[in-house]
Amino acid sequence: MISVEQAVLILKKGEPVAIPTETVYGLAAPIFQPDAIKKIFFLKGRPEDNPLIAHVSNLTMVEEIAEEIPPTFHDLIQKFWPGPLTIVLPKKDNVPIVATGGLSSIGVRMPSHRIAQTIIESVGVPLVAPSANLSGKPSPTSPDHVWEDFGENFPVVDGGVSKVGIESTVVSLVHEIPTLLRPGSITKEEIEEVLKLPLAFPKKGERPSAPGMKYRHYAPRAEIRIVEKVPPHAKFVLQRKDQTLHSQTFYANLRKADRLGADIIWVLLDPVSSKDEALMNRLLRASGTL
Ligand code: TXA
Numbered sequence: 001m002i003s004v005e006q007a008v009l010i011l012k013k014g015e016p017v018a019i020p021t022e023t024v025y026g027l028a029a030p031i032f033q034p035d036a037i038k039k040i041f042f043l044k045g046r047p048e049d050n051p052l053i054a055h056v057s058n059l060t061m062v063e064e065i066a067e068e069i070p071p072t073f074h075d076l077i078q079k080f081w082p083g084p085l086t087i088v089l090p091k092k093d094n095v096p097i098v099a100t101g102g103l104s105s106i107g108v109r110m111p112s113h114r115i116a117q118t119i120i121e122s123v124g125v126p127l128v129a130p131s132a133n134l135s136g137k138p139s140p141t142s143p144d145h146v147w148e149d150f151g152e153n154f155p156v157v158d159g160g161v162s163k164v165g166i167e168s169t170v171v172s173l174v175h176e177i178p179t180l181l182r183p184g185s186i187t188k189e190e191i192e193e194v195l196k197l198p199l200a201f202p203k204k205g206e207r208p209s210a211p212g213m214k215y216r217h218y219a220p221r222a223e224i225r226i227v228e229k230v231p232p233h234a235k236f237v238l239q240r241k242d243q244t245l246h247s248q249t250f251y252a253n254l255r256k257a258d259r260l261g262a263d264i265i266w267v268l269l270d271p272v273s274s275k276d277e278a279l280m281n282r283l284l285r286a287s288g289t290l
């Protein structure tokens with residue numbers, strides 16, 4: 001565990017630090033330090049073409065890294081920032097290409113977590129941060145998840161349990177029609193209500209425009225079986241009745257199943273959960289069926 005002040009010093013020196021956000025813990029590095037960013041990819045075992053999200057604490061930081069800021073951006077942030085919405089914009093040339101996985105766009109997000117805001121503001125530049133887990137593993141929602149993946153000496157700032165529990169919604173404003181790249185707790189409908197138009201989706205079969213979405217993700221070691229009836233011999237079960245099939249606790253429960261040595265995680269799908277687009281997206285991806 002390290003203090004906010006220590007985190008700021010380590011980040012300025014160009015070393016990654018895990019920081020809390022309201023969605024999941026992030027593995028942060030200053031955006032203008034390509035060597036620090038390379039360390040993030042190396043630590044996570046992350047494919048080089050999977051772009052990172054830049055976390056900002058004020059709008060000047062967005063202007064520093066984004067080339068064009070359309071009016072729709074302001075409409076969205078007025079309603080959803082600070083919070084779990086990432087907006088993809090054309091990037092400026094000063095943003096190192098390692099940060100964006102070779103893309104000419106950059107995802108930006110202003111987290112609502114006070115500790116995250118303080119750290120970004122103190123470092124003074126946007127911090128790029130993917131989720132602070134080994135690539136492919138469930139995202140971390142508390143410091144012990146980060147230590148599980150990176151060892152107990154890894155520098156983490158404790159900000160408690162992440163309130164949202166799954167990663168931000170990602171929407172791209174790079175093209176004429178805004179596109180939903182990753183569902184999250186801010187729903188498609190809420191975004192459409194602000195934009196007053198239907199969102200587009202990346203077409204199947206095309207190169208995914210959120211490159212991260214093409215990799216197996218969020219996966220525990222145990223096999224996930226989604227069922228309508230749980231067999232009597234089932235040992236580890238996620239179901240809404242027990243408040244366990246829920247975005248906030250979803251990743252923590254996948255990690256718990258692995259710690260307990262479960263071979264199968266049984267998921268009892270109910271009508272409420274199956275309508276939760278973000279939860280279903282993570283569940284299907286974790287089970288390898290999406
Ligand atoms: O809630 C979150 O977004 C967390 C916290 C730490 O902020 N971060 C997070 O980062 O989930 P990561 O790296 O695990 O996921 C980033 C996602 C990936 O699917 C990536 O492909 C997409 O956002 N993405 C980032 N920049 C993009 C860009 N320029 N164009 C398209 N997709 C982008």
Ligand code: MG
Pocket residue numbers: 130131139
């Ligand atoms: Mg991730």
